[in-house]
Amino acid sequence: MPWRSSTNDCQVCETFATDDISRRCPIEKEAGIWFDGCRRRYSNRNIFSIVAEAPRVAFFNGMTVSSNLAEQDRFDTYILSIINDTAILVETEAARAKKFATKEKNISSSQTLYTLVQCASDLSGTDYGLCLRGAIAYIPPGPEGGTSFNPNCIVSYELSPSYNQTAVAALTPSARGLAHENFHSWLFS
Template structure:
């Protein structure tokens, strides 16, 4: 991607953030990530429909599901992940919305991914389980800047690095925490990985995207790097459910 296209994409992402804040129902972002299409009403679509049904049932109780359906060359692989603080009912709703919306946006693509605030939904004709996905990724940022970017950036990296260590050591590969910025202000953070990753690869994935802080969110009051295998978010206000 050229630098001009990247900048345009980041502005679009920031605009998408404002739309999402206003309306709340749309996906954060999506990619139709495979140029190869499948035939309508063919065996791949039949397997994909079975996969979606399986993930809809499998994901909400634990917040994560993964499955594969069919045989080559029409085998399909997929996973769904809900944010670690999301209730089962909200997880179920999000997975249903995500699986429906991605089929509308990528109707015949053999691979696609969509993110909402509460969940991620991903499928492919290739086995991606246990592999760090660095291809599907986007940034979101708060357009407001802090008064002391250097100090704020350092504290943000410190908090997120701690949360990366915490997340990789938990079964859910998820962690949240906070840090005092002053007597009256706090910084809040979240890190999470998809649970097909090993603990080691979760830490590697999170360390990688935390390293993108300068290009993502330099001196901004809030931001996210969101990928197909892991994500982080930080804000100066609480954003997870108690």
Template sequence: MGSSRSLLIFIFPFLLNLISSTTAQDDGICTNTAYYCWKCSDTGMYTPGDMYQENLNSLLSSFSTNTEISSGFYNFSKGRDPNKVNAIALCRGDLSQDTCHTCLNRSTDILLQNCSRQREAIIWAEPCMVRYSNNLIFRIEKEDPVKCVPSPNPAKNSQQFELVLNPLLSSLSEKAASGDSIRKFAAGHATVPGGETIYALVQCTPDINQQNCSNCLKEAVLDVPGCCGGMQGGRILKPSCNLRYEVSLFFESTASSPVNIPPPVPAAPAPKEGMAQF
């Protein structure tokens, strides 16, 4: 009994550390429906009423009132060091300007309410993302923090589902990465044999280059099994890229195109016992 207790005392800290490390890979807080998720950075604080806050409020409010940019991507700075604020806003590639502005306006309000003194923070809404920092964030691929939001519903046949989902996301990622400095976005759908139709979209902030966008999305796709494996939908949210897939249409149908998924190559039969192999 004594030896068992000693072994448990020895193992428990290790298990606790393992659990903490796994949990730390999924950052941020979400509303009950996960329509909004945000992360307040601990890199520094500003004083309420100071110049940094004034620059921040002015900068974030400019996103939802800017009518000159119709691409849904904004990257602005305001002020001078040490009170300079850099900010990025990105709307989903299929949104109208009015819908984009509505999302940005609500998202910035929630972000400022919940990260009221942080010098760096990010919020993801389903249709848009806003982030700001006192550090340089433009044209830099950033994959942390990351937030994973799985669907509550399991796929009908998880193996068949993944055989369609993985190449669908890979195809869309390649298309999005090849976009220009205004838009890096792709949406499409494919049907699971005898099962659901998967609708998916991927997107990068278009200030990063093709290689960085490709890298970010590849890592996001690799996060899917640990986040949403076997489920009918999920979202992987990062500062420089994001992806989402569902079995119902969640974006404008005009943005979607069918993606041809080649049938999986059947596994070679095992050699019969006693047969020579060359």
């Protein structure tokens, strides 16, 4: 979760994540690692089908849309509205099979906002909203793009595509995820 373009890319990422978390956390009872292409999490307690709101992690670019506070406030409100609309798409029956949704919205004549929200495949439909709202609530005002995630959900928004739009259009429920080429890791234990 999220952003893979092929089954092979996913397998490579999952293998790397499994090896990396085993190397970094050899004696931990609970740990998780996220890469731009996949995630790996383990625990000595049941973690499946349970919404975990912590740890929450957020990465945002340092760019702001405007130094004008009123204009920035309007942008922040608009961004949250679009992100919430995308989260609602995941909660609909049609999107539940995929556990993710993307949305592209023109925010000016020259800018498009690309949003992605995704839930872990083991969550029930009633837990999607709770999980996504927790990730959305962690988005600070100001940045023009970023990613917020917890162990079960991810919310991402950027002014440039951070996912493979062609892969998204072609995905079926058995081919979940989106394409992204970078390996960045975030580790908790």
